[in-house]
Amino acid sequence: MSKFKRVLIANRGEIAKRIYNALRDLDITPVIPIVEKEFNQCFTCYPYAKLLKAEDGIFLDKERLIEIAKENECQAIHPGYGFLAENAEFARMCEQNGIIFIGPPANAIELMGHKETARVIAEKSGVSPVPGFSLKGLTEGEILKKAKDIGFPVLIKASLGGGGKGMRRVDKEEELFENIRIARSESREYFASEEIFIEKYIVNPRHIEIQIFSFPGGRTVYLGERECTIQRRHQKIIEESPSPIVDDKLRKEMGEAAVALADTVSYVGAGTVEFIVDRDKNFYFLEMNTRIQVEHPVTEMVYGVDLVKWQIQEAMGLVVNIPQENIKLNGHAIEFRIYAEDPENNFMPSPGKILKYIEPKIPGVRIESAVRDGYEIFPDFDPMIAKVIVFDTNREDCIQKSKRVLNELVVLGVKTNIAFLKSVIEHPAFLKGDIDTGFVEKYRDFLFEKAKQPTLTKEQVALIASLVSSQKKKDAMLDCGDENLLPEVSGWLP
Numbered sequence: 001m002s003k004f005k006r007v008l009i010a011n012r013g014e015i016a017k018r019i020y021n022a023l024r025d026l027d028i029t030p031v032i033p034i035v036e037k038e039f040n041q042c043f044t045c046y047p048y049a050k051l052l053k054a055e056d057g058i059f060l061d062k063e064r065l066i067e068i069a070k071e072n073e074c075q076a077i078h079p080g081y082g083f084l085a086e087n088a089e090f091a092r093m094c095e096q097n098g099i100i101f102i103g104p105p106a107n108a109i110e111l112m113g114h115k116e117t118a119r120v121i122a123e124k125s126g127v128s129p130v131p132g133f134s135l136k137g138l139t140e141g142e143i144l145k146k147a148k149d150i151g152f153p154v155l156i157k158a159s160l161g162g163g164g165k166g167m168r169r170v171d172k173e174e175e176l177f178e179n180i181r182i183a184r185s186e187s188r189e190y191f192a193s194e195e196i197f198i199e200k201y202i203v204n205p206r207h208i209e210i211q212i213f214s215f216p217g218g219r220t221v222y223l224g225e226r227e228c229t230i231q232r233r234h235q236k237i238i239e240e241s242p243s244p245i246v247d248d249k250l251r252k253e254m255g256e257a258a259v260a261l262a263d264t265v266s267y268v269g270a271g272t273v274e275f276i277v278d279r280d281k282n283f284y285f286l287e288m289n290t291r292i293q294v295e296h297p298v299t300e301m302v303y304g305v306d307l308v309k310w311q312i313q314e315a316m317g318l319v320v321n322i323p324q325e326n327i328k329l330n331g332h333a334i335e336f337r338i339y340a341e342d343p344e345n346n347f348m349p350s351p352g353k354i355l356k357y358i359e360p361k362i363p364g365v366r367i368e369s370a371v372r373d374g375y376e377i378f379p380d381f382d383p384m385i386a387k388v389i390v391f392d393t394n395r396e397d398c399i400q401k402s403k404r405v406l407n408e409l410v411v412l413g414v415k416t417n418i419a420f421l422k423s424v425i426e427h428p429a430f431l432k433g434d435i436d437t438g439f440v441e442k443y444r445d446f447l448f449e450k451a452k453q454p455t456l457t458k459e460q461v462a463l464i465a466s467l468v469s470s471q472k473k474k475d476a477m478l479d480c481g482d483e484n485l486l487p488e489v490s491g492w493l494p
């Protein structure tokens with residue numbers, strides 16, 4: 001295989017910028033379709049790319065993307081982590097059209113994309129899935145017996161589910177069949193399939209995942225874990241590596257389980273095996289994501305690797321085959337997902353124009369973002385503004401530095417979750433690493449109260465105020481959560 005000259009990036013926002021950077025490092029020209037309404041605010045972000053104006057919905061349009069790749073002489077397509085990244089049909093279409101899909105083989109995507117099949121593969125690989133069973137061919141009596149055997153509460157899941165959709169918790173046996181009926185119809189509606197299965201609902205678990213990378217020719221390495229337990233609306237908001245509860249022994253056990261699973265499906269490239277971990281540190285296979293994850297940078301920081309570059313090099317047939325013993329953990333990294341959203345309104349997106357955006361320039365801090373002053377977050381796009389990744393020698397110092405970084409990151413003009421994230425890392429339970437997926441719910445009062453307190457000093461307020469255009473300054477200060485400082489701000493304004 002020869003080196004790529006041009007690669008199409010089939011995604012937008014921070015991940016498009018991330019792939020752009022990896023391609024430029026490899027001296028490849030990125031080709032990036034950008035929808036009309038975003039074009040003016042994005043083009044300065046990619047000075048060394050070929051940019052194309054595209055229609056709305058382009059990143060869902062398989063045929064059109066392949067056409068664009070051909071028209072622009074791209075040898076490959078990188079789908080980022082969007083809808084098409086886990087779409088076996090798209091991977092096959094690329095292959096049929098002589099374009100390399102930067103991702104695993106279509107067959108592996110298909111097997112892992114079906115949650116029930118993935119459970120069977122896990123078992124075959126010697127990895128325990130969460131206790132559960134398929135409903136196929138069972139009578140109501142048999143279903144009830146099996147559900148009682150694993151014990152309530154149970155979780156009904158859609159076999160083709162994803163993105164937190166298609167799950168129903170059932171606490172009592174008399175509610176089981178009503179919920180099965182609803183789950184079937186929801187699954188039909190969202191995923192065009194009635195296939196559902198039942199799992200034990202693990203109460204207050206942790207979500208810990210293993211990053212793997214499979215080199216061509218069947219060798220897979222693991223790059224430790226990511227703790228992704230802090231979630232809101234079933235979505236991760238803070239991820240860290242290493243996990244505060246994983247020691248060398250557990251890391252090796254989970255890592256080897258993930259590798260066994262990847263090898264069973266002849267995996268190639270970057271992938272993530274997700275586990276749910278109970279209070280006694282028993283880990284159960286949850287699912288495998290056959291793509292690069294949003295939170296991949298924390299792994300890159302502590303293992304000193306570039307996973308996106310590896311993906312591209314692997315697709316070119318040029319990846320260096322690295323032995324497991326050369327993969328060494330160093331330091332601690334935490335990622336914060338900065339969203340334009342309103343924590344007080346159930347974390348709903350809060351789109352709008354960013355008036356002022358200032359990234360703090362601090363050693364050891366990596367910011368992934370495609371945003372700048374005047375950037376508009378549109379209601380129909382993901383409201384992510386940036387990913388802030390903080391690195392330090394150990395967890396304590398990393399948390400300490402993170403507080404400074406979140407204080408000095410300036411986003412004015414839209415509501416954000418910055419103050420909320422800061423209140424999470426200030427909670428004594430987080431500091432101790434004593435967390436579970438119910439953290440945000442459990443400490444709601446503390447977190448919201450703390451997030452309301454002004455965090456800026458007079459000097460910072462003055463600096464920010466001087467940077468904001470005069471007619472917008474009042475709104476901007478309100479939006480940065482510092483209502484209490486308004487009288488002071490007015491005093492400082494020119």
Ligand code: ADP
Pocket residue numbers: 130155161162163164165199200201202203205207231234274276286287437
């Ligand atoms: P999706 O593919 O929709 O993201 P997952 O199976 O990855 O669904 O689960 C998403 C989240 O739901 C997990 O991170 C975890 O918080 C919760 N969850 C999933 N399965 C279980 C379970 N059996 N017990 C408790 N929580 C679960």
